[in-house]
Amino acid sequence: MYLAGRACRDQALTETITKIHARSRRTYGAPHVHAELRLQFGVRVGRKRVARLMRTARLAGVHRRRRGLTRREPSTVPADDLVGRDFTAPGTTHPAPGPSGRRNGAASPP
Incomplete structure (x- = not known):
């Protein structure tokens, strides 16, 4: 089967990307593979092209970031302040919100 010029170059580049x-x-993800292509192989190619070829070849790098964070369930009510802490800042007339997000003595939000 005959491939057009870009498709032929894409195929050869995909093989190199797969090896890397x-x-x-x-x-390695696309930015690292792109850098490797440039520095080790001397191939001048765009990072987005590398990313596209990696997507079509179903290649993906490892995610090192944490997945998500703890989120408060909206239906739960925070525990009452049994110690009676006062979060009033000096020189103000209204208290700052405490760790529970409520103002001292204030009812929990609806």
């Missing part, structure tokens, strides 16, 4: 990705134990 496999050599990195499947940890």
